[in-house]
Amino acid sequence: MKRATREALPGSGLVLAVSGRGGPPPLRFETADGGRRLLRQGKRPLMLGRLDGDGCCRDLHARRLDGYCSPLPPLRSDVDRACGNWPHRYARWLEESGGGPLHDGRWQLTERSVFAPGIWTEDFVRGWPDGRLELLCGGGWHGVLPLRPLSAPDAPRVKAYRKHAREGTLAPVLLWWVSFLDGWLLLDGHDRAVAALAEGSVPPCVVLVRVQDDERWRETAGEITESHEQRMARLAARPAHADLERQRAALEQGYADVMSWLAYEEAHTDSWPLPGGPATWDDLAARAMFECPRD
Numbered sequence: 001m002k003r004a005t006r007e008a009l010p011g012s013g014l015v016l017a018v019s020g021r022g023g024p025p026p027l028r029f030e031t032a033d034g035g036r037r038l039l040r041q042g043k044r045p046l047m048l049g050r051l052d053g054d055g056c057c058r059d060l061h062a063r064r065l066d067g068y069c070s071p072l073p074p075l076r077s078d079v080d081r082a083c084g085n086w087p088h089r090y091a092r093w094l095e096e097s098g099g100g101p102l103h104d105g106r107w108q109l110t111e112r113s114v115f116a117p118g119i120w121t122e123d124f125v126r127g128w129p130d131g132r133l134e135l136l137c138g139g140g141w142h143g144v145l146p147l148r149p150l151s152a153p154d155a156p157r158v159k160a161y162r163k164h165a166r167e168g169t170l171a172p173v174l175l176w177w178v179s180f181l182d183g184w185l186l187l188d189g190h191d192r193a194v195a196a197l198a199e200g201s202v203p204p205c206v207v208l209v210r211v212q213d214d215e216r217w218r219e220t221a222g223e224i225t226e227s228h229e230q231r232m233a234r235l236a237a238r239p240a241h242a243d244l245e246r247q248r249a250a251l252e253q254g255y256a257d258v259m260s261w262l263a264y265e266e267a268h269t270d271s272w273p274l275p276g277g278p279a280t281w282d283d284l285a286a287r288a289m290f291e292c293p294r295d
Contacts, residue, residue: 013110030274071100153198161195
């Protein structure tokens with residue numbers, strides 16, 4: 001399989017340009033009419049969700065199923081303590097994985113340790129298997145959804161990670177930003193997340209985000225550049241006045257700011273049609289309700 005090309009970002013982040021991975025990835029969302037959503041890993045269904053409501057006020061009622069496998073290998077204790085370039089390390093493991101979300105396109109991996117209030121508290125979905133996500137326009141959900149049941153804070157593995165959290169040697173968890181959820185899926189590090197939270201800290205994270213493809217952002221860049229040049233030409237045609245240089249500098253700064261982040265603008269999370277459509281989803285949902293009825 002063709003290796004992805006890497007673009008280094010300031011700090012330790014990078015962008016992976018993935019190619020040669022035609023078709024749906026192993027970990028993917030599938031959709032059907034009526035707001036039906038399915039998260040699948042290979043042939044195994046992992047989450048059934050259905051959107052309720054209209055317009056901006058919509059809820060996603062989600063039921064997660066057992067069987068999720070992390071796309072990263074298990075971390076050894078010595079690796080956990082080896083503070084290295086985690087985005088590059090996780091990128092390599094994701095490339096080699098047979099169970100991750102990578103498909104053709106550009107993917108950004110960056111470290112993150114600061115989040116808005118509430119994301120790792122009330123918007124961190126601790127219950128299993130059901131969850132209700134409020135997907136509101138403007139504010140959005142912006143929570144974290146685990147893909148397996150969370151261990152107790154005093155579980156042996158979590159207690160070992162809590163020592164790492166206190167010492168500042170805890171390896172970051174891996175989050176995947178999903179645009180239609182307006183939030184993150186927890187792909188790796190469930191016990192590490194519990195350990196960090198039990199120690200009163202936000203888990204260190206590497207965030208995986210799909211960003212705009214080269215063709216798309218370069219097309220947008222051309223349109224923005226043309227508009228900027230027209231504004232600058234109109235400004236140059238005006239009579240000289242005391243504020244002219246300040247206005248010119250403001251336009252140039254605004255243009256530079258937009259162009260600096262345009263190539264890394266978040267792209268929509270792709271999904272694929274659910275084979276069999278609504279009937280398949282309804283059948284899976286009926287079996288899931290039978291196997292793990294609501295509490």
